[in-house]
Amino acid sequence: MTGLQAYLLLSSLLFAIGLAGALTRRNAILVLIGIELMLNAANINFIAFWHYGPATTYITGVMFAIFSISVAAAEAAVGLAIIVAAYRHSHTIDLDSMNSLKG
Amino acid sequence: MTWIVRYVCLIPALPMLAAGISALLPQRSRKPAAGLAIVSMAASFALALCAFAAALSNPSPQVFNFSWLQFGDQTLALGWLLDPLTAVMLVMVTFVGLLIFIYSTGYMEHDENFTRFFCFLALFAGGMLGVIIANSLLLLFMCWEIVGLTSYLLIGFWYQNPRAAAAAKKAFITTRIGDLGFLIGMVWLYAQAHTLLFYDSGRGALESGAVSHLAVTTTIYGLTLSSAIGLLIFCGAMGKSGQVPLHVWLPDAMEGPTPVSALIHAATMVAAGVFLIARIYPLMSAHGVEVVTPTIALQVVTWVGAITALFGATVAVAQWDIKRILAYSTVSQLGYMMIGLGVGGPAVGMFHLITHAFFKALLFLGAGSVIHGCSGEQDIRRMGGLRKYMPLTFLTYGIGMLALSGFPLVVSGFWSKDAILYSAHHWSVSQLPFYMASLGALLTAFYMTRQVCYVFFGTLRLPGHGPVSHSEPDSEDTRHHGAGHPHESPAVMTAPLAILAFFAFALGFLGTPLWPWFQSFLNGDHSVAAEHEPGLVATMAASSVIALLGIFLGWLLYGRQSIATCEAPDVLERAQPQTFRVLHQAYFIDAIYDATFVRLTRWTAKLADLLDRFLFHGIVQAISFGVLGLAWVDSFVDNYVVNFGFDSSWRSISMGGRAMAALQGGRVQAYLRYIGLALVALVLYLLWGVAR
Amino acid sequence: MSISFLIIAVLIVGSTAAAMGLRNPIHCVLTLSITFGGIAALFLQLGAEFVGLTQIMVYVGAVAILAVFAIMMTQSRRGLMLGTFSRNALVGLLTAVAVFSVLGWAVLSQPVAGVTAAVSPVSVQQIGSSLMHEYVLPLELIGLLLTAALIGAIVIAMERKEDTE
Numbered sequence: 001m002t003g004l005q006a007y008l009l010l011s012s013l014l015f016a017i018g019l020a021g022a023l024t025r026r027n028a029i030l031v032l033i034g035i036e037l038m039l040n041a042a043n044i045n046f047i048a049f050w051h052y053g054p055a056t057t058y059i060t061g062v063m064f065a066i067f068s069i070s071v072a073a074a075e076a077a078v079g080l081a082i083i084v085a086a087y088r089h090s091h092t093i094d095l096d097s098m099n100s101l102k103g
Numbered sequence: 104m105t106w107i108v109r110y111v112c113l114i115p116a117l118p119m120l121a122a123g124i125s126a127l128l129p130q131r132s133r134k135p136a137a138g139l140a141i142v143s144m145a146a147s148f149a150l151a152l153c154a155f156a157a158a159l160s161n162p163s164p165q166v167f168n169f170s171w172l173q174f175g176d177q178t179l180a181l182g183w184l185l186d187p188l189t190a191v192m193l194v195m196v197t198f199v200g201l202l203i204f205i206y207s208t209g210y211m212e213h214d215e216n217f218t219r220f221f222c223f224l225a226l227f228a229g230g231m232l233g234v235i236i237a238n239s240l241l242l243l244f245m246c247w248e249i250v251g252l253t254s255y256l257l258i259g260f261w262y263q264n265p266r267a268a269a270a271a272k273k274a275f276i277t278t279r280i281g282d283l284g285f286l287i288g289m290v291w292l293y294a295q296a297h298t299l300l301f302y303d304s305g306r307g308a309l310e311s312g313a314v315s316h317l318a319v320t321t322t323i324y325g326l327t328l329s330s331a332i333g334l335l336i337f338c339g340a341m342g343k344s345g346q347v348p349l350h351v352w353l354p355d356a357m358e359g360p361t362p363v364s365a366l367i368h369a370a371t372m373v374a375a376g377v378f379l380i381a382r383i384y385p386l387m388s389a390h391g392v393e394v395v396t397p398t399i400a401l402q403v404v405t406w407v408g409a410i411t412a413l414f415g416a417t418v419a420v421a422q423w424d425i426k427r428i429l430a431y432s433t434v435s436q437l438g439y440m441m442i443g444l445g446v447g448g449p450a451v452g453m454f455h456l457i458t459h460a461f462f463k464a465l466l467f468l469g470a471g472s473v474i475h476g477c478s479g480e481q482d483i484r485r486m487g488g489l490r491k492y493m494p495l496t497f498l499t500y501g502i503g504m505l506a507l508s509g510f511p512l513v514v515s516g517f518w519s520k521d522a523i524l525y526s527a528h529h530w531s532v533s534q535l536p537f538y539m540a541s542l543g544a545l546l547t548a549f550y551m552t553r554q555v556c557y558v559f560f561g562t563l564r565l566p567g568h569g570p571v572s573h574s575e576p577d578s579e580d581t582r583h584h585g586a587g588h589p590h591e592s593p594a595v596m597t598a599p600l601a602i603l604a605f606f607a608f609a610l611g612f613l614g615t616p617l618w619p620w621f622q623s624f625l626n627g628d629h630s631v632a633a634e635h636e637p638g639l640v641a642t643m644a645a646s647s648v649i650a651l652l653g654i655f656l657g658w659l660l661y662g663r664q665s666i667a668t669c670e671a672p673d674v675l676e677r678a679q680p681q682t683f684r685v686l687h688q689a690y691f692i693d694a695i696y697d698a699t700f701v702r703l704t705r706w707t708a709k710l711a712d713l714l715d716r717f718l719f720h721g722i723v724q725a726i727s728f729g730v731l732g733l734a735w736v737d738s739f740v741d742n743y744v745v746n747f748g749f750d751s752s753w754r755s756i757s758m759g760g761r762a763m764a765a766l767q768g769g770r771v772q773a774y775l776r777y778i779g780l781a782l783v784a785l786v787l788y789l790l791w792g793v794a795r
Numbered sequence: 796m797s798i799s800f801l802i803i804a805v806l807i808v809g810s811t812a813a814a815m816g817l818r819n820p821i822h823c824v825l826t827l828s829i830t831f832g833g834i835a836a837l838f839l840q841l842g843a844e845f846v847g848l849t850q851i852m853v854y855v856g857a858v859a860i861l862a863v864f865a866i867m868m869t870q871s872r873r874g875l876m877l878g879t880f881s882r883n884a885l886v887g888l889l890t891a892v893a894v895f896s897v898l899g900w901a902v903l904s905q906p907v908a909g910v911t912a913a914v915s916p917v918s919v920q921q922i923g924s925s926l927m928h929e930y931v932l933p934l935e936l937i938g939l940l941l942t943a944a945l946i947g948a949i950v951i952a953m954e955r956k957e958d959t960e
Contacts, residue, residue, distance in 0.1 A: 016891045
């Protein structure tokens, strides 16, 4: 197992745990956090590929990670705001009882 | 052009204005309405006298034209003219009209629609005067139709009476038949002559340029255009002037108030047809290349006039209603005028028109006075002996009767009728109209004597005075007076009678063969010279004998022994009941029309109704049933084929939708789960793809 | 495969599992910040210092705090103790396991070695000049996105009169 594979395996595990959290938690905020974790796993992949890439002077991977972090920050802000608004609307953040998103 | 030509238009305009104003007056303002009408008529009369004076000094037609409508490069011009014909008619109409207006204030005194009556009368006078001054056939036609309309309104003035309403309709429709010919003729004339102006400094339709063009062009049956157009216009004149066979409306028109009968259906309107022919005489008499001395058009006019003259005279012999006798007499006299126009030219016909206007107005107003005095009684069998009760009326009526009968030498009717007979005698085509006219003259004298004997001589046979009394449905204004003693009419009615009586005498001397001023005036030359033509004295003698014979016969049959009761049959009826009945029913012409035209119209209407009901209705029904059947088939297909297919497909779609909706549970985590599983599937697919 | 990586990896996995599995949401967020810190350490180890520091600032300093605030704001006295896991938690867990197994299989079945040669840490100056040159358009776009997110978050979360009964 090479170094890169270790990192990729770690990020896969992180992604899977985040996904598991997003799929199993009832608390909407924790689901959001799970999604953040999956994004972080992706970031680890970017950095790992950059690190083990042909030349570290090509900083594309780093830049991608930076932008990804920015987008994730924005996503977290909007997502939490939506959760607050939804809570205010239906007085719950229980995803099992929030099922109005259907046809 | 003197000033009067420009202002001639005021003569019809003033009464029309009066009509317009009195139409706005409330019903109760009786005096203003009558005053307005009379004042406007008097002013028109004064202007007419001025116009007459102007025409005396300059007999050639003077015109005032203006363009009325312009469409494309065509200009439709209207205008009025002043020539001797117009001047004479203007004076006659305004004068007789004025007298009848004054008379009407007495006669219509008790009518609640007095205001409306004067409005119509004034409108009529305006229309009639417009006909007279028109220098354009179009303007003449417009005024002609105003006259027709007011005639309708006035005949049906007592529209509550269904007979009056029917008579009004009859008059309107009958004259409209004639007017159709007039209209066609007018359009044809415009198409050929490109103008409807009569005189337009050489370019008018009656001036040599257009007329000579029309006279040489022939149409169907070798008829010249001028004759064809003239005959079409003569159709209008026949309708208006009550010539056979369009005379049927005139006797029925007596349902109107008596002044209306006098003004419209004796003196003026019915003369409009005669006037029209006199106006377009240059067209009627236009010669082609080969000279046919009397043109076809004039021959037709003469024959129609002769038939009408004899027809009217024979029918008048057998009438009971005082006004119907006069009405048939009018028909007859209008026939004379037509003969005069046909054989002798406008002067002869117009002379009789003028004299007839005066004495027939006199007779009608006298009859009105009699009716007024007898409380609305119109049947001469129930009158009698009235000379004692109504001396003034008797006197004036007698003069009128003598004038109509053509009593020798003293009355106007003699001279005018004599001129006609003389001209007819010298007609180159046939002598038959002369004999017909002579027989008519004999009968005229006879029936007038009969009427006077019935009305003024003998004993009074009024209901309540005679031995038997029964109500008469014919009474026209019994609601005003209770049946009572006959009485003389008020001065406002008798004064016009006296004036008219004077003119019935005096007018004749304007046109005697010794001093034919009238004829030369109308013909436009000033040489008033006696013409001694061969056979003149003989004709005069013959007509004198005819008139005297008629009067004598009448006296023999009706005057010698007085009529005792109103049930006593007429002397002629006793002798020839069948003939009398035919005559009384006016040769059953109304019945014939009823049996033919009216029934034809009814049958056509009924046929159309049947066609509608069965054929067209059937077609419509069939179509609708067809549509219904189609709709049924359609609905069947819909219900059992389309609906079935649609329903089942809808059901499957719905089921699919429900199945899909189950996936859309609204739970975010379920969606995420599907994404995760899809990711697994994708990665597996990719790995296997790579592994191979 | 260094010792430090192993320690960090164990730390990350452990804290992440705790963050996704603990009952109290506040505890979850607290363990989550450990995860974020671990990831930052991983970045530092890999030579991406700037990304690592950004990770700490953004995630530990902002997102975790925000999450705590959100939890506190949505905590109702009555419904404090929600059930931790949803009804279909087992299916979700199985799905996650399946995802991990295919990903792990994918990683292990492709022996990518990579270049382990001289690693020159990327400097902040380098990143700054790239941002201002090659990446200036994405930078502007991300600025726009962040502004929109900022305004949007405020608008969405803003308390409306008519919403509060």
